[in-house]
Amino acid sequence: MRRIAVIGAGAAGACLVESLGELVSEPCDLTVVDGAPFLWRGRAYQPDARDVITNIPASHMSVRASDPAHALRRLTARTPGCVDAQGLTARSLYGGYLAETLTRTLRRLFGRGWRLRTVRTHARRLVPEDDGVRVVTESGAEARFDHVVLCAGPASPPDPYRLAATPRWIAVPFPLARMLRGIGPDDRVGVLGSGLTAVDVVAALAARGHRGPVVLASRSGLLPAVAPLDAPPPLRHLTLTRLEGLTASGRRPSSGDLRALLAAELHGLGCPVGALRHELAADRPPFELLRRRLAGPDGHDAALAVLRQALPRFAGQAWSLLPEDEQTALWERHGRAVTSLCCPMPRHRAELLLRLHDAGRLRAVSGLSRVDRAPGGGFDLVTDGTEHRVDVLVNALNPGAPGGAAPSTAEASVAALPGAAHPLGGLRTDRRTHRVAGTGDGPARLYALGHATRGAVLFHFGMPSLVYQSGLVACALAAEGGPSRGGRAVSAAAH
Template sequence: MTSDNSRSPADVLIVGGGLSGTLLAVQLLRLPGQRRIVIVESRSELGRGEAYSATELGHTLNGNAARMSVDPDNAEDLTQWLGDYIAAGGWPESDEQHVPIAELFPPRGIFGLYVQQRLAEAQAIGAASGSCVAHVRGEVTDLQSDESGVRATLADGRAVSARFAVLATGMFAAARTPQRDSNALNAAAVDPWDVAAMTQLDRQGRVLIIGSGLTMVDAVVSLEQAGHRGPIDVFSRHGLLPHVRRQPPAWPDFLAADHSLRSTRQLVRALREQCRLAIEQGIDWQAPLDTVRVHIPRLWSQATDVQRRQFVRHVRPWWESHHHRSPPPSAKLIERLLQTGRLRVHAATLQGVEEAPPGQVQIRVRYRGEPASRVESGATLINSTGIQYDWRRVDRALPQRLLERGLIQPGPLALGIAADPGGAVLDAQGQVSAQLFAMGPPLRGMWWESTAVTDVALQAKALAARLVALQA
């Protein structure tokens, strides 16, 4: 990658070089025409971002290879690449999963290699027509926009100008993101993915984990790989764990046949009925649930704010635990620790982090059904509360300055930012920007499911086509 930015302005400036930004660059490079793309990313490598910078083999994708292609026109792309990679001697540990390649759950670090190879191939295609991508290492702290284009200011004072800019900032992991009103938890906590740091912990010490979703699963895997063998107590409001992801057979797409199902109540009732029918036939209940996934953007976008709030308040915890499922290798570890009693899950709400004696951490929690809170003590605390989607709470320069300037507004239910259906950002007055776009996790409020690989890949293809058309 080149970091030369002597030519200016670029055609497209991409803010963020993780999965979202890289897949957008791939699609832009593949399209006919000559264009210059600049990606501003603080990491030394493109294509990894927060999720795929993991180096531990135990931190795997939560979807199998057949579900995780970055090519929206070829669902077999990852399976094919992974087969070649394994045949060439990569990832010999894959044999331990004892399943066909399409059903493997690859380590996230290896998935990052796959994304990088697809970028390299796209660069070769783009070079034939005079297109190129430059990686500028740094952090965008401000953006300004006018009729001529956009100008990004970096933390070190450098500036990058372009005709269009795309916010591909990815996910703000709560454990790694400073937040305006809740930094005490992170100040006392250990990073869920930092195995090296966990090797320095008391191996028999009690670990307290806040949150019971997939980040918690990663944290437990990290602890196990670091050699921790003590008790682990997980606290979350509902006490729900992710189900294990299985490979169910195909099931009829009942939502495609009935568009009258619109409200949260109607959807839940119909889905329960479909799951009941599947179980009666001896078929995994995950089969009908998996048919819902493709309809979520439509259902969410056509719902009223009242219906969306009802879903978030009453259905979301169960949707997350049933739909965002754990990869089998991690699920086996969780089950083993539950059975031996080392891992316990509590339905309790975090009230705050307390001052503690040296070498200890203390939190105040209120258990479900109890009127008063109590203090729990341990040797280590881990924040596994997942992703912070409310940009108003993210204490970083770019989100705050964009909000202050009125260049963006919060998305529905304050999830991410608002945009039109094609990704053009809405400013504080609701005007559609002609220069500023967004994709991936920032559009959570628009589509609800806007973080999965397939979601991001489809958005990248559509947005690339839109930008090229505007460039013409």
């Protein structure tokens, strides 16, 4: 019986275990290692207020690849009326769906002859060896496994301005209901970042009657795009089939090859390439751009529709084929704009932001270079020489961005191996299997999924991407087969 360890039981770990249950036919010995208080939810989907909602419709958030409607069906059966007109649901309810589904899946695997263990501590080191991958936990216990999949999130949130332990610095915003409880209704609130988490913070403050000014401060000042109303046209050139055709000759496609496919796609829709450049530049003031995107179709909508549809699957695969120097150059030039476009906010959230801005209660500033502790308390956010004084500061920075959150200790132990670390952060992984580079060529395999792949995988986050990528890992494990190698088991409580 093969021995498999899953390191991390958040959303990525949940997707992986589901995929293993669907794609690995023979019984295995499965150990899940995670010291978090809630299994299978991760930070974003832990218990929270019901008004803290998802940004993706429940119809697109099934953890089960073979059943795309699974999440919507289970959520509405358990809590009728829990999905709003835009298909969104409470994050806490979705976390409950993940926990319930994984509990059922593990029971089903047990009934099929799998051996299951849960180790309620964090992994400290992963050591690839000739006869397996050795896992060392924080308690000092060790075990050797045939295959290990690293699904752990960051060890700590991003803190580029070294604000840890500073009064009124909220380092981790979730759960929002609890973390925002200490903010007074008239406090001046600063939010580091301007992406989806920042939008969640603004919406949660508004729902709790906050009246004071809010400033979103970041280097780019970009707000998320707005979710489209209509389905995009089918892609003809930016397809996986065309991408595989580029690689058939054995060479890596260049960014020039990808630009040519993109130009052909836009030309077929009668959309000039300049329209896309304009969207990627995002050089308008953020709320002016947001107002235009909410107002209705214009000459740039076709470019946006193409980009949004191509990014999750085609661009994700194309990214993994590019040389790392081109990946780095593209991220530095367009990374934040691409993240904004591919992770749109719900339309009613965009409308809320515009109302707050028009009322003089919300601003978004760019060019953030420094955060100073203000005399007498609070913070000064320094943007292009201008100081913005706030009473409380909420961290909404993207933990997956280059230079973001500190990696887990398990990830750091692997990144120290020659050839394993990616220059943009995380680990180098094979695009078809997610096997980690630099960890040997033996039959024992070390894989990574989610946050640990943030440099090698363009979209290492979001349930649709995690479900797809976990299927790649599970297919690789199913293909491996082979006899199990023994080893001393970690002390563990049975699941």
